[in-house]
Amino acid sequence: MTTVEMQDITFQIGKLPAKKQFHVSRRIAPIIPALLPIYVGLARGGSLMATLEQSPEILKPFAEALAGMPDDAVDYLIDTCMSVVKRQQGSGWANIWSPGGPMFDDIDLSLLLPLTVRVITVNLGPFISGLLTSQSSSPASQAQAG
Template identity: 40%
Template sequence: MENLMINGHEYTIGRLNALDQLHVSRKIAPIAPTIMPIISEIAKGDLDETLKAIEAGDDAEIAELEPLTEALMPLMEAFANMPEDDVNYITYKCLSVVKRNGAVVCRGQSIMFDDMEMGQILPLIIAVIRANLGNFIQGLRMKASSIKAAQA
């Protein structure tokens, strides 16, 4: 399990069950190439430290996050182009395995904390995807690259 501190709240990233992993991976398959850069950027450093730098608004620290910012743009565009039902499914499933200060963040299709904003929700979704599907997505990407190289 991974713990993150966002806006003074401790979040714990849990595990999706195998069936939910299958369905979330199926929903994000069209945007998997778009997700990988952000997962890679976050994997380079501590997500918690990245979020602290963004919250602090320190221009020098934010300048160091340029690759992360660039990686986020295609992700946001990919989400914008997905059907709303798919985005909702991914959001609710991912947040269902997150706890905030020990309490479940999402039950069914209800986010349990009224003060949560997109600035907290998106990093949590990314953290859940990375923790639960990151190795799988990376493996698919490497396999596709090796097949392409063999065909060339």
């Protein structure tokens, strides 16, 4: 489990089952280029909030890419990602999402998008990293470099 603090709330990011990871990756394939700057910032050891605070403009392409997705794909993406997020409640953890939406009144867009990005990077980071590595070592990229 990955723990992250946003807006003075501690969240726990869980692991998506492999099949859900696959379905999320299919839906985000068109927006992976918009996620790359965020992923690179996180891969360099930065926190999501620090990355966004240092470069808030990197969330804009992600938001624009989401805006271009069909509603059902965005709903699936958000519902699936939020299904593995919990928030600290006293000494325990509580799910933040139900099939009907957020379980807490303070879960709004300012938390929803960063949490969605965090779930994606935690669960699909190695997959995205593998794509980047395979693209940079492909014969076409080596021919371009040479």
